[in-house]
Amino acid sequence: MKRAFLIYNPVAGQENPATILGDIALKLSEHYQLTVVQTKPDVQPEELAKQALKEKADLIIASGGDGTVGAVAGVLVGTGLPVRSSSTMLRAALHPTLITDRTCPSAGVPLGIVPRGTANAFSVALGIPTHLDDPTGFQNAAADVILSGHTKEVDTALVTTSEVTDYPMILLMGIGYEAEMCDAADRDLKNALGPLAYVISGAQKLLTASNFKATVHVDGETAEGEVAAITVANAAPPFSVLAHGHTGECIYDDGKLEAIGYVAEEGGVTAKVSNVVNMARLFSGVMFSDDPVQHEEKIFGGRYSDIKIECDPPQKVVLDGELLGTTPVRARVLPSSLRVLVPPPAAPTAEESAEVVHKIAEQEGVDEAVAAIVVDKLGVPAAAKVVEDSQQVADKPVVAPSTEQSR
Ligand SMILES: Nc1ncnc2c1ncn2[C@@H]1O[C@H](COP(=O)(O)OP(=O)(O)OP(=O)(O)O)[C@@H](O)[C@H]1O
Numbered sequence: 001m002k003r004a005f006l007i008y009n010p011v012a013g014q015e016n017p018a019t020i021l022g023d024i025a026l027k028l029s030e031h032y033q034l035t036v037v038q039t040k041p042d043v044q045p046e047e048l049a050k051q052a053l054k055e056k057a058d059l060i061i062a063s064g065g066d067g068t069v070g071a072v073a074g075v076l077v078g079t080g081l082p083v084r085s086s087s088t089m090l091r092a093a094l095h096p097t098l099i100t101d102r103t104c105p106s107a108g109v110p111l112g113i114v115p116r117g118t119a120n121a122f123s124v125a126l127g128i129p130t131h132l133d134d135p136t137g138f139q140n141a142a143a144d145v146i147l148s149g150h151t152k153e154v155d156t157a158l159v160t161t162s163e164v165t166d167y168p169m170i171l172l173m174g175i176g177y178e179a180e181m182c183d184a185a186d187r188d189l190k191n192a193l194g195p196l197a198y199v200i201s202g203a204q205k206l207l208t209a210s211n212f213k214a215t216v217h218v219d220g221e222t223a224e225g226e227v228a229a230i231t232v233a234n235a236a237p238p239f240s241v242l243a244h245g246h247t248g249e250c251i252y253d254d255g256k257l258e259a260i261g262y263v264a265e266e267g268g269v270t271a272k273v274s275n276v277v278n279m280a281r282l283f284s285g286v287m288f289s290d291d292p293v294q295h296e297e298k299i300f301g302g303r304y305s306d307i308k309i310e311c312d313p314p315q316k317v318v319l320d321g322e323l324l325g326t327t328p329v330r331a332r333v334l335p336s337s338l339r340v341l342v343p344p345p346a347a348p349t350a351e352e353s354a355e356v357v358h359k360i361a362e363q364e365g366v367d368e369a370v371a372a373i374v375v376d377k378l379g380v381p382a383a384a385k386v387v388e389d390s391q392q393v394a395d396k397p398v399v400a401p402s403t404e405q406s407r
Pocket residue numbers: 009010011012013039040041064065066067068069116117118119120121190321322
């Protein structure tokens with residue numbers, strides 16, 4: 001029987017861990033030789049995860065908030081072979097400065113997650129069910145994801161501040177307003193209010209928020225400016241609006257980090273109030289509103305693999321919801337470095353299958369019966385991807401060689 005370790009933080013979230021984890025442990029024990037261990041104020045998840053690896057764990061499950069999940073994930077990053085998949089090798093070849101020894105640590109021992117925290121941002125970003133999705137069926141849903149064995153390789157990053165070197169990041173780091181907000185949302189406030197704690201602490205911080213000068217070095221280029229907040233994100237749930245940048249998408253498996261700065265308006269008290277009100281909406285308002293947030297002119301940023309940020313005056317850095325240290329800070333992406341158990345994709349419906357068969361038949365000029373055999377062999381998702389890729393090639397504007405030459 002394979003060995004699984006369940007590492008849980010008893011003080012995370014608002015629910016009783018025994019109720020949730022008892023059922024899940026029972027279900028997992030039917031398939032794994034399961035060891036359940038609990039974090040303590042002086043026994044951190046990293047230590048327990050390292051011990052589990054020493055004991056030849058085939059699977060490590062983290063249960064708690066993003067702090068616990070991130071700490072266990074950090075130990076699992078790169079537990080596979082130095083360079084594994086062809087895409088990782090390709091990225092290593094394209095970005096030789098990314099990792100100094102020119103190898104990418106690859107995903108190895110898979111990470112299972114039983115989200116029991118306040119925000120569970122990593123689980124939400126990856127589509128892993130949380131108790132907020134389904135309070136009654138949560139135990140079953142969480143165990144089913146783990147038992148499905150379906151994994152996804154995701155990027156992570158290493159973050160270095162004045163105080164720590166190469167600290168693993170799974171979600172995002174915040175500098176400025178967001179860092180102050182997370183720092184102020186303490187355990188008692190989170191216990192009492194849940195996710196609302198971040199909104200309350202955010203509101204408190206609005207009163208004292210101030211702008212700062214930032215110098216940002218990204219993939220060999222440098223930019224400078226006055227900002228109120230900077231976010232560097234690897235993965236982010238939809239409600240972390242700023243982390244999604246101006247593209248509206250934070251992609252956790254593209255080998256890049258989404259860096260985004262909130263540009264502070266020049267001016268006096270009115271401008272400052274307008275800044276902080278906008279930030280409040282960006283960070284928290286969307287949790288309670290369906291209104292789209294208009295933030296296009298307020299932000300700058302892009303996707304990078306290596307980001308260095310210096311601030312004047314130095315700013316707090318919050319990483320994955322916990323205070324990490326102060327600027328200067330550097331974040332480097334580690335592409336495809338963590339394997340996570342996620343829900344398997346939903347089986348395609350009969351209509352979806354028929355549509356793909358129809359498109360392949362049309363595109364390739366073959367009979368639908370022949371197309372159906374191809375779709376059956378490839379599987380519907382892979383066949384749909386073939387159709388999509390050929391469509392993209394067909395849609396690309398073609399520049400005639402004669403036009404090029406005549407310029
Ligand atoms: N047994 C324990 N007793 C007290 N504190 C603990 C214990 N185990 C872990 N911690 C602390 O819990 C924090 C991590 O909490 P975690 O992120 O898992 O949950 P959360 O704060 O409820 O969730 P979220 O990050 O979503 O707000 C760390 O600061 C860690 O030191």
